[in-house]
Amino acid sequence: MHDHLAPSCQGPHLRAELKERLNMKRIIVTAVSFVLAMGVSSCGGEGEPTGTPAMASTKAAPALTDIEQLGKSIFFDENLSLNQNQSCASCHGPEVGWTGPLSDTNAHGAVYEGSVPDSFGDRKPPSAAYATLSPIFHQDKQGLFIGGNFWDGRATGEKLGNPAADQAQGPFVNPVEQALAAPANVVERVCAAAYGELFEEVWGAGACDNVDMAYDDIALSIAAYEASPEVNAFTSKYDAFLAKAVDFTKEEKKGLNLFKGKGKCSKCHVLGQGPKDPPLFTDFTFDNLGVPRNPDNPWYTQSAFNPDGFDWVDKGLGGFLATQLDYAAYAEENLGKQKVPTLRNVDKRPSPDFVKAFTHNGYFKSLWQVVHFYNTRDVKPTCDDPFTTVEDALAQDCWPEPEVDENVNTSELGDLKLSAEEEEALVTFMKTLSDGFDIAAP
Numbered sequence: 147m148h149d150h151l152a153p154s155c156q157g158p159h160l161r162a163e164l165k166e167r168l169n170m171k172r173i174i175v176t177a178v179s180f181v182l183a184m185g186v187s188s189c190g191g192e193g194e195p196t197g198t199p200a201m202a203s204t205k206a207a208p209a210l211t212d213i214e215q216l217g218k219s220i221f222f223d224e225n226l227s228l229n230q231n232q233s234c235a236s237c238h239g240p241e242v243g244w245t246g247p248l249s250d251t252n253a254h255g256a257v258y259e260g261s262v263p264d265s266f267g268d269r270k271p272p273s274a275a276y277a278t279l280s281p282i283f284h285q286d287k288q289g290l291f292i293g294g295n296f297w298d299g300r301a302t303g304e305k306l307g308n309p310a311a312d313q314a315q316g317p318f319v320n321p322v323e324q325a326l327a328a329p330a331n332v333v334e335r336v337c338a339a340a341y342g343e344l345f346e347e348v349w350g351a352g353a354c355d356n357v358d359m360a361y362d363d364i365a366l367s368i369a370a371y372e373a374s375p376e377v378n379a380f381t382s383k384y385d386a387f388l389a390k391a392v393d394f395t396k397e398e399k400k401g402l403n404l405f406k407g408k409g410k411c412s413k414c415h416v417l418g419q420g421p422k423d424p425p426l427f428t429d430f431t432f433d434n435l436g437v438p439r440n441p442d443n444p445w446y447t448q449s450a451f452n453p454d455g456f457d458w459v460d461k462g463l464g465g466f467l468a469t470q471l472d473y474a475a476y477a478e479e480n481l482g483k484q485k486v487p488t489l490r491n492v493d494k495r496p497s498p499d500f501v502k503a504f505t506h507n508g509y510f511k512s513l514w515q516v517v518h519f520y521n522t523r524d525v526k527p528t529c530d531d532p533f534t535t536v537e538d539a540l541a542q543d544c545w546p547e548p549e550v551d552e553n554v555n556t557s558e559l560g561d562l563k564l565s566a567e568e569e570e571a572l573v574t575f576m577k578t579l580s581d582g583f584d585i586a587a588p
């Protein structure tokens with residue numbers, strides 16, 4: 147077992163360093179960003195990577211450093227919203243694998259209401275865990291777009307050196323999320339909070355005086371928490387299996403083999419990055435799976451935000467690229483592509499009957515439905531109505547047309563020829579990816 151966070155390397159180390167650099171804020175920002183980008187613990191000596199995660203054998207929650215604790219306080223603070231009723235955790239609950247914590251919402255529209263009643267976003271919240279490990283948004287030599295945060299990658303990481311930090315500046319001032327008027331309001335509330343003192347301790351006396359810098363510090367603190375072993379835990383049964391601390395059942399092994407083989411899942415939800423790099427189940431690329439529209443998405447009727455009504459489609463990566471001078475030429479060929487999500491914690495839920503929603507618009511309500519779609523998308527006939535829920539589609543034995551019919555991936559999915567038992571085995575394997583696995587009581 148690798149000790150991820152030895153108590154001796156806690157907060158004071160980072161704090162002393164930060165204090166030393168009190169007047170060199172940009173260097174601090176760069177240092178923290180580096181720490182985040184490398185996926186290393188902020189207390190790992192001289193930036194020594196701690197690639198081997200806290201393994202499943204440790205049940206005790208690891209202690210947080212000062213900056214991580216600060217980020218945690220901000221992450222869970224409902225006062226940082228217009229009506230003091232919403233925090234980051236309202237849409238990213240740890241008990242559901244850092245995604246939407248409301249079963250009933252997930253069962254229907256799957257997008258979340260903001261601080262202001264009746265204002266909804268247009269996408270399902272992805273996991274806030276493992277998001278810090280996404281590379282800065284870029285185009286590789288083959289022309290493929292990789293990285294960033296959000297389903298469309300638009301939190302690029304260019305501003306603060308890490309996509310998750312860039313991302314963290316959005317929700318506070320998004321009218322359909324926490325809905326505060328301006329960064330100044332966020333800074334004011336953070337500095338007046340019980341943890342306001344910790345903020346100045348971590349970022350230096352006077353850190354509250356400059357709104358722009360303080361807003362950056364808030365985002366970097368959140369990202370530090372998101373990068374901590376409390377969020378990026380790597381404590382699933384699969385991690386224990388990789389560490390040879392536990393064996394898989396026959397069914398789990400069958401599922402893993404299908405995931406790597408016949409199911410082609412690991413082509414995008416990648417597994418192998420070497421023993422020091424536990425798999426993240428994503429290569430941070432973008433793809434259009436041809437997921438149908440979610441008819442229950444309240445965005446269709448949010449006329450104040452969505453003038454297109456039921457004609458609206460989620461353009462994904464292509465929509466973001468169209469807004470970028472350098473990349474607009476690539477928009478068309480990337481329409482409808484969404485970021486490959488991590489599958490870590492994909493089945494984590496507070497109780498067996500708790501409903502989770504899957505894919506960018508929450509169309510699917512169970513892992514089996516997702517697998518069945520991969521398996522039969524191109525086999526079943528097209529439903530008459532493009533706005534058909536997954537329950538109705540299954541009852542009618544059809545799949546609705548894709549939300550975006552350009553650029554649909556037909557080479558890696560659609561007709562996998564999996565048997566019913568093979569579909570089930572894939573689901574069983576995905577259930578081994580939930581953090582908090584207890585070897586003593588599996």
Ligand code: HEC
Pocket residue numbers: 221232233234235236237238258259260261267268269270271272273274275276277294295296297298310313314317318322323324368
């Ligand atoms: C009202 C619900 C809501 C609130 C509040 C909210 N989020 Fe999100 N979050 C979302 C949705 C929806 C997305 C996806 C949006 C998109 O792709 O356009 C998202 C995306 C993210 C991502 C990107 C994950 C990835 O892999 O791309 C991170 C990280 C995240 N949120 C963290 C936070 C933090 C930190 C806060 C608080 C400052 C927060 N969220 C507040 C709904 C919410």
Ligand code: HEC
Pocket residue numbers: 405409410411412413414415432433434435437484485486487488489492503504505506507513516517520555558559572
């Ligand atoms: C071509 C790349 C690719 C392949 C192959 C692939 N996936 Fe995915 N997967 C994605 C993308 C992209 C999304 C998000 C699509 C969207 O939201 O529209 C996704 C979403 C998912 C989700 C929903 C996760 C969530 O948090 O909402 C699950 C579950 C999933 N995939 C499992 C699988 C399984 C099981 C296989 C193999 C049978 C597989 N995937 C094969 C790219 C891929």
